[in-house]
Amino acid sequence: MKLLVSFQPSLFITVCLLVILMASALLCLDSQFPILRWRNPLLNDPGQSPSASFKELGMWTVNSAGRLGNQMGEYATLYALAKMNGRQAYILPEMHQQLAPLFRITLPVLSRFMASRIPWKDYELHDWMSEEYRHIEGKYVWLTGYPCSWTFYHHLRQEILQEFSFHDHVKKEANRYLAGLRGQRQNVTYVGVHVRRGDYVRVMTKKWKGVVADKAYLEKAMGYFRAKYQEPVFVVTSNGMQWCRDNIDASWGDVYFSGDGKESSPGRDFALLAHCNHTIMTIGTFGIWAGYLAGGETVYLANYTLPDSPFLEIFKPWATFLPEWIGIDADLSLLRSGTSG
Numbered sequence: 001m002k003l004l005v006s007f008q009p010s011l012f013i014t015v016c017l018l019v020i021l022m023a024s025a026l027l028c029l030d031s032q033f034p035i036l037r038w039r040n041p042l043l044n045d046p047g048q049s050p051s052a053s054f055k056e057l058g059m060w061t062v063n064s065a066g067r068l069g070n071q072m073g074e075y076a077t078l079y080a081l082a083k084m085n086g087r088q089a090y091i092l093p094e095m096h097q098q099l100a101p102l103f104r105i106t107l108p109v110l111s112r113f114m115a116s117r118i119p120w121k122d123y124e125l126h127d128w129m130s131e132e133y134r135h136i137e138g139k140y141v142w143l144t145g146y147p148c149s150w151t152f153y154h155h156l157r158q159e160i161l162q163e164f165s166f167h168d169h170v171k172k173e174a175n176r177y178l179a180g181l182r183g184q185r186q187n188v189t190y191v192g193v194h195v196r197r198g199d200y201v202r203v204m205t206k207k208w209k210g211v212v213a214d215k216a217y218l219e220k221a222m223g224y225f226r227a228k229y230q231e232p233v234f235v236v237t238s239n240g241m242q243w244c245r246d247n248i249d250a251s252w253g254d255v256y257f258s259g260d261g262k263e264s265s266p267g268r269d270f271a272l273l274a275h276c277n278h279t280i281m282t283i284g285t286f287g288i289w290a291g292y293l294a295g296g297e298t299v300y301l302a303n304y305t306l307p308d309s310p311f312l313e314i315f316k317p318w319a320t321f322l323p324e325w326i327g328i329d330a331d332l333s334l335l336r337s338g339t340s341g
Contacts, residue, residue, distance in 0.1 A: 057088040058139025059118060061110055064094040066146060068266045069285025071098045073148030076160050077125065079107065080153035081143065085136050102267045103164045128152075128319035148285045149319040150292070164293060166271060174271040181233050181256050189229040192273035192294060193218070193248075196284040197240030204283070210305035211330050213282035215247040220328050221280040221299045226252070235276055237269040288320065302327030306335060 062078040064071060075095060082089035090110035091099075099105050120142040125133070129151035153160050166174075182188050197212060204210040225232045237259025238244045245257055259269040266286065273279065273290035279298040281287030291298035300321050305311050321327065 057086075058141075059090055059110070060085075060087045060141045060143065061090045061092060061115070061120075062095075062143040063145070064092045064098070067286070068098060068270060069287075069289050070146055070148065071095055072164065072289050073146065073285055074143075075099060075105065075107070075163070076153045077147040077149075078143055079160065079163065080156055081133055081136065083156070084134055087139070087141070102166060102170055102271070104167060105163050107163075127314060128316050148288060149316075150322055151319045154322075161293065164289075166274070170267065170271050171275070173268070174275040177258070177272060178233075178235070178275060181235070181258075185231040185233070187230045189225070189232045189278065190276035191222075191225050191232050191234050191278045191280060192276035192290055193222075193234050193236045193280040194269075194273055194282065194284075194287040194290055195236065195238035195240060195244050196282045196287060197238060197243055200283060201240075204304070205335065208305055208311035209309040209335065210311055211332060211335055212304070213301050214331060216331060217282070217301055217328055218248055218280070222248075222255075224299060224326070224328075225278060225280075225297075226254075234280075235272055237273055291325065292322075298322070298325040300325055300327055302329050303332075304330035306332060 060078065060082040062074045064074065066074075075091065078089050078091070089107050091105075091107045092115065093109055093112060096105070096109045118140050120140050121138040123136055123138070123141050123143050125143055125145040125147045127145070127147055128149045133152075178190055181190075195213060195218070200212050204212055222232075222234060225234075232254055234255045235258045236244050236248060236255060241257060241259065248255060248257075250257075258272055270286065270290060273287075274293040276294050276296075278296040279287070279291035279294050281291055281298060281300050283301055283304060287300070291300070298321075302317070302321075
């Protein structure tokens, strides 16, 4: 009996330690793999019936491909199509890692462990909304492609803007930087300028029979805002900043080369553009999303491929640029003459 009594405190401590270790392990798994919480997603959606089961909802996800602009397009398209088809959307860890540091996204994360055990039905999307996408069959659908068209999600604009609302520290940093550019201006208007270069300089001419923005386009776009607003400030970001410094006229005193051009960590550049009042974009999904989030007026490079470009088979300008955006036609003369610059 004495042995039993002396052993009891040790046993009690051991049991307590085991309980603490198990609780810690579960909390760790819960934070790393939200899907393991197995909470019914309907509880956060008052528009759905609380009696519907997790199994009845199914699980939809989308490929996590490309850089920031592509990932945003994939996320928004998944969000809209899953809602349209009455399914629950999940994102992969790779997408969460790209978007969560910047935005207050709400879609739960599907761990790779769980994803590998689900009988997915692959469903390839082209880059614009089609009627058949309103009636996609399958409880476990894996969307593929590079969708980035307002035609998928513009009817949910406020929800999409909420999904892509910035974390407070990101907003504060961007606004602090922009405020520092104000100087003595009393009626400043910030215009974000995104100049996409990099691989596009070669790919557009060699593969797609197209061009990227040139000096003349940027002068026209900036001239539009200078004529319309009293004290514009142009905030230039690019993955080819040296080209921008060589080709954008900064003698007006209203141009600031602000981006760092790091494609591997584009958050700072994107936040600066999205917090401006208006947007000048060239080509690419990064600029498209900057204009969509910033609101205001967006000027874009229009008609930047030859009419027989294979690019037009997968890209529809009417489904890419909002109708109210302002297009300035590209100069295709060098392309037509068989040379490129």
